[in-house]
Amino acid sequence: MSASAPLAALAPGFRTFLWIVAALVAVAVVLQVLTRVGSPGSRHRAATAGRYLLLVTLAVVVVFPLYITVVNSLLRPAQIAARPPTLFPTQPQWSTYSKAWTQAHLDRYLMNSFIVTAVIVAGELATSIAAGYAFAFLEFPLKRTMFVVFLATMMVPLEVTFFTNLQTVVSLGWYNTYLALTVPFLASGFGAFLLRQAFLGLPRDLRDAAALDGLGHWSFMTRVAVPLARPSIAALGLFSFFAAYGQYLWPLIVTKDERLRTVQIGLKYLSSNQINDINLTFAAAVLAALPLFALLLVFQKQLVRGLTAGAVKG
Amino acid sequence: MASCHGRAVGPGPREEGEAKMAELRGSEPVPVAPAPVAPAPAAPEPVPVGPARRRHRRREALLGWGLILPSALVFGMFVFYPFARNLYLGLYKTPPFPGLPKRYVGVTQYGQVLTSHDFVNSLRVTVLFMLYTVPTGLILGLLLAVLAHQKLAGIRIFRTLFSSPVATSVAVASVIFFTLLNPQVGLFTYWLGRQNQPSVLDDPATALIAVSVVTVWQNLGLSFILMSAGLQAVPDDLLEAAEVDGAGTWARFRHVILPMLSPTIFFAVVVGSILSLQAFGQIDLLTQGGPLKRTNVLVYSIYDLVFRQNNEGRAAVVAVALFAITLVLTLVQLTLLERRVTYER
DSSP, X not given: OGGGOXXXXXXXXXXXXXXXXXXXXXXXXXXXXXXXXXXXXXXXXXXXXXXXHHHHHHHHHHHHHHHHHHHHHTSOHHHHHOSSOOOSOSSOOTHHHHHHHHTTOHHHHXXXXXXXXXXXXXXXXHHHHHHHHHHHHOOOTTHHHHHHHHHHGGXXXXXXXXXXXXXXXXXXXXXXXXXXXXXXXXOOHHHHHHHHXXXXXXXTTHHXXXXXXXXXXXXXXXXXXXXXXXXXXXXXXXXXXXXXXXXXXXXXXXXXXXXXXXXXXXHHHHHTSOSTTHHHHHHHHHHHHHHHHHHHHHSHHHHHHHHHHHGGGO | OHHHXXXXXXXXXXXXXXXXXXXXXXXXXXXXXXXXXXXXXXXXXXXXXXXXXXXXXXHHHHXXXXXXXXXXXXXXXXXIHHHHHHHHHTTEEOOSSTTSOOEEOTTHHHHHHHTSHHHHHHHHHHHHHHHHHHHHHHHHHHHHHHHTTSOOTTHHHHHHHHHGGGGSOHHHHHHHHXXXXXXXXXXXXXXXXXXXXXOTTTOTTXXXXXXXXXXXXXXXXXXXXXXXXXXXXXXXXXXXXXXXXXXXXXXXXXXXXXXXXHHHHHHHHHHHHHHHHTOOHHHHHHXXXXXXXXXXXXXXXXXXXXXXXXXXHHHHHHHHHHHHHXXXXXXXXXXXXXXXXXXXX
């Protein structure tokens, strides 16, 4: 079984890497043990050093695939193939990025991804706010039934219905259009549920007070409820951005035209041309990951909120 | 489950709401546009009587339906109709050559497909994939979250680094690993000492493990974020009290943190299992279901049946089975685990 290849079979470089990781973890453990002896001051310092060591080691392991992707995107194909491997670009080839942008059509792919994602996020927010508001503040016939129906949509993922949906899209004449890429995602049972909860979390007599002041439902929704539910709306928006931008199965089957390719599908075609353009593939992966990185850095707090609430949708 | 959502909403908007309400009540000349419905400021809207009330209720019902209608239309067209069509297509045998009429065979096709060797294989692969990815991802995410939960200078940097895989989509993660595992020039191929052998992705013994490693890494950011949010909810005074009582690091983790985290862990297990059932992108990009169908998970097998074997009848049956497994899994996990979970409220 090659799955349990003994350490000796591994290349020297990887063995060194494993040894370094093991040594770092060992030192961290020793430092932790040392915290039980010695003066309080030295104990404290040893404990802190041990913690940092462990954190740095794990951060290196987690981030390594991303790091090496950036490094390889800046190397020439021959340098990527060279052994021992280059782990730091001494002469970064920035031109690979302009090549990926123009020749490999990343400009087009990213633009498509942004158009599709923007339409989906805006549409999903609008329909979820509307439905969430109706379920929270209005009385209408079959309200409870419809609420259960909305929740039930979460039980039927696209992975179950993708090919029958493809047939629908084809019969509507939407195959290979932006409509096919966006319309099926313009509503979300999860979104309606999340915003209903957010609206129900507002003080109960808020609506009565607003009604006394002569505010109709429309003004109450747009001027009171929506601004107050902003954190949940932001969380839903970010979650749906991540989900829409990262979609793979659906864009793969409803488009055939290169002009309509989203960046995720573009990556698939780029990665099949490995040897000559391997640096280009890495650069494309970096470019495709950048938008979500930017969002992660800027909106970390809201994102945590969106993902913890939103992961249920999958 | 509900409690998780409840926590996500939090007390924030409520407090802000009180302020907004005071603002509404207090200052008279708030520039409020006259609502289109209110007839006169003297007669307050919420207490109409007789026919006026009936009209008011009808208007509210209309507005309610108007607001849910856009979502309902999308669901009808892209969730419920295709689902029903799946059930229906499963009753018809797809002809061997396109153009011939499809033949009604009823539920026998369900029986045939669900006992077929291919389906059982896909089911086995999917369950293995779930077992490889869900517990590993959970434990690693928990480990990182516990380590990043310390009060240390610069800990925010580590939190960002640990969550960074969340920014990689399935395609980005898969393409990165696919390229690093390239049999000729891949760095990981070199480190694994497999230059003159088939890639780990082409070896029946290792393909599923390799796909699982990529999946665990890609989901590690999400797992870390989930666990961190759960840890944040553990009250500090509880941990301090345990420390005062002489509980060591392990005892505090085992008897305070772990029980308090159980709703989060439960949530992560449900979400992780459902996500692993739906895996497709990494299979398509890394192995295309091979070698020897060792990575032919359920979703990939549906895709393969539709687009390579042109057998939508069989595909429909597998899709219905996938739905049933998702449903059963969710319900079983909910009922079995909910009793053992310590909820905060």
